[in-house]
Amino acid sequence: NEELLELKRTRDQSEYCWTVKPVFLEFVLDGHPELERVTYIDADLFFFADPRAIFDNQPDCSVLLSRGDIVIPSFGKQEIDMLQRLLGRYNSGFLSFKTDSAGTDCLRWWKERCLEECKNAPGEGKFGDQGYLDYMSGLFPNVCDITTPGVNIGHWNYGRHTFSWKDGRLVLEDGSPLIFYHFSGYRIVTAGDIRQIHETDRTDLPFVHQLYQDILKRVIGTVSAVCPEFSGFASEDDNK
Incomplete structure (x- = not known):
């Protein structure tokens, strides 16, 4: 894939690892148009139960996002609010796209944003590939927060x-x-x-x-x- 090769040539290790998520997901879909959905999972997730309930509970959602709400008892509200603004509302360790128009358009938009810039700069409202997730629900229909408990x-x-x-x-x-x-x-x-x-x-x-x-x-x-x-x-x- 030419986009992956270009990323490898021009970006440092951390930027490349972040950006590869949407590029790889689109690559999978391009090679397997028969798929109904593609889901990304980080390598450090460990499954204790069948994840099928996540999709069964929200079958009409074109995009499923994992909330990244920060809950640290030793931190005060001001600290929590600041971290949430810097890191974003979602965690990109688990997210899923249907192969309908909303899902594929959203995935393509995410890929393009990451290719433009994908760096760790929370002060600028950017946190790798993750900061862009906050904008998806305002730009595309059927973008849903995962409601199934016990996820991510x-x-x-x-x-x-x-x-x-x-x-x-x-x-x-x-x-x-x-x-x-x-x-x-x-x-x-x-x-x-x-x-x-x-x-x-x-x-x-x-x-x-x-x-x-x-x-x-x-x-x-x-x-x-x-x-x-x-x-x-x-x-x-x-x-x-």
């Missing part, structure tokens, strides 16, 4: 939830299943050295983090057994 919970909002086991599954305070958690900010240096680089001073992390770390160790063991030369780990000083 992460370090920015877990403070509003409690987690527990019920009938062999993870649930939230209202009994809804935890569909997936966004484990943003992990760096895997070795199987025995898995670091969380965001908010390292917080002591109230939910127990799902320990579950995730245990699962990562098992996955690394499986990969190493199949591919002993695997070395795709973070470096010691990788804290970005």
Whole structure:
């Protein structure tokens, strides 16, 4: 794909990684016109339940966006409001586009904006590919906030939830299943050295983090057994 090659030549690593999301989604749709929907997920999402409910609950939405509301109990309202303005209302770790006119037009618009400029400059109202999501509902029809509980919970909002086991599954305070958690900010240096680089001073992390770390160790063991030369780990000083 020429657009991907041009991005790789002209942009630095972080900008390229951000911008590739809409470019890749459009590339998939161009190659598979029979698809009804295309969904992007970050690599650090972990699914604890079937995500099918997300789409079944809102079948008519052309675009589905994950709210990124910040809920940090130790922060005051002024701090929260400032962060929300800088980082935007949505998190781009999970979003979905139908292949109707509204969905594909919105995806194309997002791609074009990211190709024009995709940088980490919250002071300018830009935060990678994420800042543009705030404008979608004002420009295109059928752009919806995901209403299904238990979706895209992460370090920015877990403070509003409690987690527990019920009938062999993870649930939230209202009994809804935890569909997936966004484990943003992990760096895997070795199987025995898995670091969380965001908010390292917080002591109230939910127990799902320990579950995730245990699962990562098992996955690394499986990969190493199949591919002993695997070395795709973070470096010691990788804290970005």
